[in-house]
Amino acid sequence: MSRQHTEEAVDTAPTSAGRRNFLKGSVVTAAAAPMILTSRKTQAQVVVIPPSPPVQPWKEELPTETKVLQPVASLDPAPLTTAHVGAGECGRGDHPRFAELAVDPLYYRLRAMENPDWVFNPAYPPQPVWGWQGSDGQVTAPGPTILARYGRPNIVRISNELPQDHIGYGSPEISTHLHNAHNPSASDGFPGDFFSPLKAGPNLSVPGQWRDHFWPNIYAGIDRFGGIGDPREALGTCFYHDHNLDFTAPNVLKGQIGFYLIYDAIDSNNEHDENPAALRLPAQPYDYPILLQDMRFDANGIQTYDQFSPEGILGDMVAVNGKIQPVLKVARRKYRLRVVNGGPSRFYSVNFITKVDTRWPWQPFIRIGTDGNLLPRPLYNQKIIEISPAERADIVMDFSMYPIGTELFMVDRQVQIDTRGPAGIGPGRRILKIIVDREPPEPDVSRVPLTLRGLPTITAAEIASAPVRTFVFDRNNGQWAINNQLFDVENPRVVVKKGSYEIWELVNPSGGWHHPIHIHLEEGRVLSKRDIEAGVDIPLKAWEKGRRDVYVLPPNTSMRVFLRFRDWEGKYVMHCHNLVHEDHAMMLRFDIEP
Ligand SMILES: [Cu+2]
Numbered sequence: 001m002s003r004q005h006t007e008e009a010v011d012t013a014p015t016s017a018g019r020r021n022f023l024k025g026s027v028v029t030a031a032a033a034p035m036i037l038t039s040r041k042t043q044a045q046v047v048v049i050p051p052s053p054p055v056q057p058w059k060e061e062l063p064t065e066t067k068v069l070q071p072v073a074s075l076d077p078a079p080l081t082t083a084h085v086g087a088g089e090c091g092r093g094d095h096p097r098f099a100e101l102a103v104d105p106l107y108y109r110l111r112a113m114e115n116p117d118w119v120f121n122p123a124y125p126p127q128p129v130w131g132w133q134g135s136d137g138q139v140t141a142p143g144p145t146i147l148a149r150y151g152r153p154n155i156v157r158i159s160n161e162l163p164q165d166h167i168g169y170g171s172p173e174i175s176t177h178l179h180n181a182h183n184p185s186a187s188d189g190f191p192g193d194f195f196s197p198l199k200a201g202p203n204l205s206v207p208g209q210w211r212d213h214f215w216p217n218i219y220a221g222i223d224r225f226g227g228i229g230d231p232r233e234a235l236g237t238c239f240y241h242d243h244n245l246d247f248t249a250p251n252v253l254k255g256q257i258g259f260y261l262i263y264d265a266i267d268s269n270n271e272h273d274e275n276p277a278a279l280r281l282p283a284q285p286y287d288y289p290i291l292l293q294d295m296r297f298d299a300n301g302i303q304t305y306d307q308f309s310p311e312g313i314l315g316d317m318v319a320v321n322g323k324i325q326p327v328l329k330v331a332r333r334k335y336r337l338r339v340v341n342g343g344p345s346r347f348y349s350v351n352f353i354t355k356v357d358t359r360w361p362w363q364p365f366i367r368i369g370t371d372g373n374l375l376p377r378p379l380y381n382q383k384i385i386e387i388s389p390a391e392r393a394d395i396v397m398d399f400s401m402y403p404i405g406t407e408l409f410m411v412d413r414q415v416q417i418d419t420r421g422p423a424g425i426g427p428g429r430r431i432l433k434i435i436v437d438r439e440p441p442e443p444d445v446s447r448v449p450l451t452l453r454g455l456p457t458i459t460a461a462e463i464a465s466a467p468v469r470t471f472v473f474d475r476n477n478g479q480w481a482i483n484n485q486l487f488d489v490e491n492p493r494v495v496v497k498k499g500s501y502e503i504w505e506l507v508n509p510s511g512g513w514h515h516p517i518h519i520h521l522e523e524g525r526v527l528s529k530r531d532i533e534a535g536v537d538i539p540l541k542a543w544e545k546g547r548r549d550v551y552v553l554p555p556n557t558s559m560r561v562f563l564r565f566r567d568w569e570g571k572y573v574m575h576c577h578n579l580v581h582e583d584h585a586m587m588l589r590f591d592i593e594p
Contacts (some may be wrong), residue, residue, distance in 0.1 A: 052317050055122075062326045064285070066284075066285070070135040090211050102153050105152070110156050114139070119323075130256055131143055144258060148262045155214055159210035162196070170250040170251050170307070173194040176242060180522075183214070195211060220523075234374070252344065296317065312580030331439065333446075334400065344419075352411070353409050354409070355407070365395045366382065370394070370548065374394070382395070390518055396448050458562055467502050497594075498568070498593065500565055515552075516578060519549065521572045525562045526559055572591070
């Protein structure tokens with residue numbers, strides 16, 4: 001059972017002593033009255049929460065380059081297979097295949113710390129966030145970007161220096177997940193592996209100040225293909241974020257998130273690459289990640305959240321890289337923009353507009369990636385990006401089409417009134433202003449080639465012989481459940497053999513809720529999608545046909561996903577990435593056995 005549910009019965013109304021005691025000292029009391037789920041699936045009694053106070057738009061400037069975390073020369077004590085229990089490391093499991101794969105690693109220090117004076121917008125007072133310290137010593141939320149490379153392992157020493165006497169929403173333990181990298185279980189940020197100097201999750205042996213995460217930067221398929229695996233399995237757009245059991249939504253909202261981009265020989269971060277296989281896509285600093293998070297602020301302009309409501313709070317402000325309605329200044333050339341939906345609950349449909357005479361036409365871009373992965377071929381002349389929580393879109397925009405001084409706006413056109421899911425497209429609101437303010441210092445030689453990265457093969461025989469498991473995502477007594485069961489961090493609900501493959505059928509029978517389902521460790525391929533009420537197949541969208549790690553289930557929808565389970569053993573999770581649903585138990589543990 002998860003922590004929240006051991007403290008009180010799952011169907012307890014949000015007036016129990018535990019919640020009251022918590023709320024007494026919390027900033028959420030004033031603004032966030034609870035929502036009460038009724039027994040009817042599609043109805044909930046929604047208490048209206050006051051809107052966030054107005055902001056001053058287009059005042060804060062985003063950095064023109066993503067802030068990169070630099071490696072350190074060494075770590076003291078030197079990382080070992082076994083945890084340095086006694087020297088401050090929490091009691092994690094051993095690093096598997098460490099001697100084999102931790103060859104010539106890069107070392108990083110990633111420190112979770114409070115910044116007491118973060119400014120989301122000049123209209124709001126400086127306030128604490130739980131960010132990450134960058135190489136310049138500053139603590140930012142999102143944290144610094146790690147630029148990784150396939151074949152070069154990273155050992156990231158993550159330390160928890162958050163205030164342990166914290167009162168309010170969020171919980172100062174962490175378990176950092178590198179969303180969907182092919183990583184060993186002990187370094188995956190399993191929800192029950194949360195740690196602080198004072199507390200250890202149920203899957204750790206002792207608390208600690210820090211934990212070494214062994215992120216080997218290998219492709220899936222090392223057992224079959226040898227070396228560093230199958231390059232067709234590459235992920236590029238990853239992000240690290242807290243996965244603390246029951247507290248993921250508040251901790252991520254407080255800033256426990258950052259980008260992790262992985263390059264390789266073809267997606268090489270080098271526009272001048274002479275390797276004929278290299279794609280030469282726009283490279284750093286013109287490869288720019290953009291994180292979207294929905295946030296709510298109280299009457300005093302202080303961020304607020306209700307971590308005990310099973311419907312959470314839908315943010316009515318959209319933070320773009322931690323700022324509300326900021327400005328990004330770009331050079332007149334191509335940019336690769338990696339748009340990441342950091343949740344907790346808002347879906348986005350974003351496009352770009354600029355004023356032409358009296359009109360605001362939608363501006364074109366090329367979509368090159370879906371979730372973490374490059375598509376086999378670019379999608380040209382795209383105008384809108386639809387992304388659910390945790391989904392990503394990798395696009396190339398050519399700002400050389402615009403004269404210096406042009407202002408563009410990134411607009412979210414998604415209508416959404418509660419955390420249940422999107423409700424159509426509207427006129428939208430502007431969330432980021434982009435100003436083309438300079439010529440690039442050198443000619444733009446980047447390009448978008450006609451082919452990007454091929455897909456790994458799945459044979460008809462494999463599909464025919466794959467065992468099928470069905471998972472139903474629905475509510476159970478006001479909590480979120482999978483096959484009518486709540487998350488059990490101690491016991492696997494599914495055990496699969498390493499090297500095997502299966503079809504997982506994901507079913508959302510509810511009439512009201514959308515569930516973006518995330519499966520750790522491996523990308524899957526959607527074989528089919530079905531409207532279960534009408535009994536007909538639904539055609540897949542172009543970007544749903546690539547490798548995926550988020551499977552968006554609208555109401556009354558099922559999906560069949562082909563998955564392999566490779567290279568690593570141990571405990572992993574599948575869960576809804578609406579972080580409210582995840583925290584309220586819509587998660588299951590699956591184990592991979594030898
Ligand atoms: Cu969900």
